[in-house]
Amino acid sequence: MEMAGTTRTPEVKIDSSNCSIKGECYPEDISEFSGPVMEALRENLSSSQSFTVTIELYYFNSSSAKFLFDFFEYLDQAGNEKQIRIIWKYRTEDDAMEEAGSEFEEDMENVSFSLEAIN
Amino acid sequence: MENETLKLHELMISRGTFFCYSGPLSEEVLTSLSGAVKEQLSDSEDLPVVKKVFGIFVEQAQNIIRYSVDRLDQSGVGSVAISKTEKGFMIEAVNSIDPKNVDRLEEILKPLTEMNKDELKSAYKDRLRSGPPDGSRGAGLGFIEMARRSSKFDYDFLAHNANTYFVYRGWVE
Numbered sequence: 298m299e300m301a302g303t304t305r306t307p308e309v310k311i312d313s314s315n316c317s318i319k320g321e322c323y324p325e326d327i328s329e330f331s332g333p334v335m336e337a338l339r340e341n342l343s344s345s346q347s348f349t350v351t352i353e354l355y356y357f358n359s360s361s362a363k364f365l366f367d368f369f370e371y372l373d374q375a376g377n378e379k380q381i382r383i384i385w386k387y388r389t390e391d392d393a394m395e396e397a398g399s400e401f402e403e404d405m406e407n408v409s410f411s412l413e414a415i416n
Numbered sequence: 417m418e419n420e421t422l423k424l425h426e427l428m429i430s431r432g433t434f435f436c437y438s439g440p441l442s443e444e445v446l447t448s449l450s451g452a453v454k455e456q457l458s459d460s461e462d463l464p465v466v467k468k469v470f471g472i473f474v475e476q477a478q479n480i481i482r483y484s485v486d487r488l489d490q491s492g493v494g495s496v497a498i499s500k501t502e503k504g505f506m507i508e509a510v511n512s513i514d515p516k517n518v519d520r521l522e523e524i525l526k527p528l529t530e531m532n533k534d535e536l537k538s539a540y541k542d543r544l545r546s547g548p549p550d551g552s553r554g555a556g557l558g559f560i561e562m563a564r565r566s567s568k569f570d571y572d573f574l575a576h577n578a579n580t581y582f583v584y585r586g587w588v589e
Contacts, residue, residue: 304447304450304451305447305450323450323474325443325444325446325447326443327554356467356470356471358471358474358475358478358561359475359554359555359557359558359560359561360478360554360555360557362540362544362555362557362561363544363547363548363554363555363557366544366545388463390462390463390464391463391464391467392464393464393467393468393471393565400537400541
């Protein structure tokens, strides 16, 4: 599954072992965006034992925070049976995205979650 | 000095308002405005400041779109502005509301103006976990997000011309 990024939605790529989400995230309609992403994630994750998720967001609004929370919660549940790795990338000077990543990390119990600064 | 255009110009310049939109706001309009706001902010300021100002602006705009009672098709009518003041950036919004909602809003907003950074973070995470409250058309996080990104956050309810206006402002130093 591949979704091109727009000014308000990130680029999303999901295959049988990887998911990457990159860009801005404040969609006009969050469910229109999150529906297909969650569906593709469920499909691909069901047939996979090892899965890596890479998130590189520059901004997300509060409606998208709820989507991300549900997205990570789903991955953490799946982490009971599968090996799941989440990499949260943020620009070095972007303290808001660093903080957001570490806040999501606090709730993760069954996945490996790492923060990675990029330039 | 009776010229309206000149009065508007002088008012905006005198209060440091470099961006202002008044009228029907839809998600489509917000898409266009976002580009303009980002462009204006990107010139001089460092990234954390730009992101706070932009974040507060988006939450305010979406609040107008979703909850202003003055409506035109899918749009909510309101105003949103960004100014550079002595106390840093001021991001302000106003829209009309149903007077019946004043008490409910007061109950939500009063605690947010009194919380410190850690308390706001807890309130944000609690709301994420519990899900949106009744009547919310988003995640129920907008005001907490505005308060978190602001160094100071205030609001007011004003009765004017048979309407009740809800004014809310955030500052970023």
